[in-house]
Amino acid sequence: MTDTKKTGGLRRREFLATGAAAVGLGITGFPAILRAQPAAVKLGLIHPVSGFIAFSGTQCREGAQMAIADINAAGGIKSLGGAQIEAMLADSQGKPEIGAAEVTKMVEAGADGIVAGYSSAISLATSQEAAKTNTPHIVDVGVSDQIVQRGLKNTFRFSPGYGKIAQFAVDNLDTINKAAGSPAKTAMIIHEESLFGTGTAELLQKRLPEKGIEVVDVIKHANPTRDFTNIVLQIKSKKPDLIIPANYYNEYVLLARTMRQQRVEAMGIYSVLGGAASSYQFVNEFPEAADLIMDCNHWFNAKSDVAQQRKAAAEAKGLIYTYEVFLAYNAVLAYADALERAGTTDKEAVNAALAASTLDMSYMPYGPTKMVDGQNEGAQPVNTQVQKGVIEVIFPEEFASAQTVFPMKS
Structure with a gap:
């Protein structure tokens, strides 16, 4: 109304x-x-x-x-x-x-x-x-x-739109991975079902292999989703080096918390337009689940x-x-x-x-x-990472406030 x-x-x-x-x-x-x-x-x-x-x-x-x-x-x-x-x-x-x-x-x-x-x-x-x-x-x-x-x-x-964001995300992930000696070889994409999540997943599925990262699975979930247990079990079964979520806030938080509760081990959680990964609310309420998560998203010039x-x-x-x-x-x-x-x-x-x-x-x-x-055309995202309860900018360098931590601790 x-x-x-x-x-x-x-x-x-x-x-x-x-x-x-x-x-x-x-x-x-x-x-x-x-x-x-x-x-x-x-x-x-x-x-x-x-x-x-x-x-x-x-x-x-x-x-x-x-x-x-x-x-x-x-x-x-x-x-x-x-x-x-x-x-x-x-x-x-x-x-x-x-x-x-x-x-x-x-x-x-x-x-x-x-x-x-x-x-x-x-x-x-x-x-x-x-x-x-x-x-x-x-x-x-x-x-x-x-x-x-x-x-x-x-x-x-x-x-920026997700075409530019996805390219930015993939290029920066490649830079992060190479700086660590290219340990990450596989990834799983977990995305919500709407145009945002589906479109982002399609772009990533196409571009990640160009950087030497195999996409071993793409899992779509409904909005809302109240239980991520089965999806997390699939992640544990496939054992990807990278987990890439693209979800809205509530689903993102629940997915991240479930992964931590189920002790999922990965080299990195690397979000693209993560609904919670660059959110002070998520970091403040669930600091352990948020720790060291990386995100490519909208941000301000701090x-x-x-x-x-x-x-x-x-x-x-x-x-x-x-x-x-x-x-x-x-x-x-x-x-x-x-x-x-x-x-x-x-x-x-x-x-x-x-x-x-x-x-x-x-x-x-x-x-x-x-x-x-x-x-x-001048708009662009940034890469952030949660470090010790603080959302830090890690790329681009002219806006960065911290160095990247990768691989993340298990």
Whole structure:
């Protein structure tokens, strides 16, 4: 269900009442000039805040709302006379068809733009629906490259897709393995069943053998999955050198805990877009299960003062600073930047501004922003590793905070 949230600024009626009160108090030294407040920019936020991925969807919503609050507090969209951004909230319930239906409702209610929708499947559906009215649509997290490969002129992503992430992950794994004398020869991939997990597994299954690592098995699991005992028994039977999970948060945590309980021995757990491997919540709650796990995932530039300030602000609100929070924040910033340059909410003009974006994203471990067919080519992931309860960056070197530990201890 779609609802609208006021995010700052006086309504016109409130402003007029304030002005009338001031005149009544005798403030008449100069003529009162009442100017109409600029119309708010309506931005739809569509995320799965209920259902099996509700945690991640709620994190996205929180990050987007933080960005809106910061933009409004800084004076709104200045090229539009200080217009405030007004959030329109909807719950996709983790279902693509519901996400698409919410886009229709929002556009009918006057939405100027959309930020959605955490998962790849939902983002595909919401962007396709938004394209029918040319409504600017920014994907916050969804990693499927299909999202930006359909020729939609209204769809943009400022974070990397899984094609780039998978290549980055494989190249860095090869570097890590060779630095240790190439001990890892085999791998098993454990992935969730949706477009995200399936697409990631297919890419890895193709590229790992190019680095001399045989994929001995690929196991798909349902969402949700409440018992990983059988899957872990298969892992113990195959005895892979590397275990590569690609799952959402709850399933990732349960898989990691089950592997530890069953005393699975491997040279490394090397996640690609691991739903929990780069999560402070997982590390804090299950430090033993998280220890020495590596991940190739979205991350922020920990050496950036801006990034650290945003992390501190999120944590002051009681949030765990996950990639959902900062990627959704970034998506709203990108939309606001496009509005500033367009100087209008006209959809075609805003889409053109987004397509020409050169937004400074140095608070991320990215290169210069360069949009090609809706994709920011400057975006890239990082490799992290949990070391003694701390999530350290191990690649790329210019952002690294620690050296890689590999092979991991049994």
